Amino acid sequence: DAGITQSPRHKVTETGTPVTLRCHQTENHRYMYWYRQDPGHGLRLIHYSYGVKDTDKGEVSDGYSVSRSKTEDFLLTLESATSSQTSVYFCAISAPGTGTTSGANVLTFGAGSRLTVL
């Protein structure tokens, strides 16, 4: 899908264990985002990146950290997973401010990663 892949697609882990989700893009887009989707809450922004080593917090960043050492990769880490972090996680990419073509400013999503914390 538009050169964006997430791994793993499914993961079951236990409370207290570290978890890393990976997002990889081949579009060379500057911006990358991590969202979580939960019933009744829609998609909520966890962290985002606007360049290599440039990241910022979203609305639900507690308990999560991110890293971006290369343009194509954006990692989301749960240092010590909790049951409240059971969710579907989406990575997304965009190239805002790149003009008015149909693709400009559009947010393109990966397929999602379902994480279950027992």
Next chain:
Amino acid sequence: AQTVTQSQPEMSVQEAETVTLSCTYDTSENNYYLFWYKQPPSRQMILVIRQEAYKQQNATENRFSVNFQKAAKSFSLKISDSQLGDTAMYFCAFGGATSGTYKYIFGTGTRLKVLA
């Protein structure tokens, strides 16, 4: 901070009929984009339609059109000739710059069911 509100958690419509999904947003920015995304049971997020805030003309994509009221900060989606394949979760989203970086904020979604 920007917010997006979808006040209709669930809706249903008969096949071939027209349905309108509501969305309101709040922002102090003048330049931004608004989007509707569709999420079928496959969980894939699919862009339905996009609207640039600086354009007064409402966007259309085949059976999908929007009613963009900038002053009222309203952005509704109209689906004409509804089809069974339109059954999905629909999310309204705002995309804009805040403090020099670009973010996308989503509403809580409207679950649409098209009835045969």
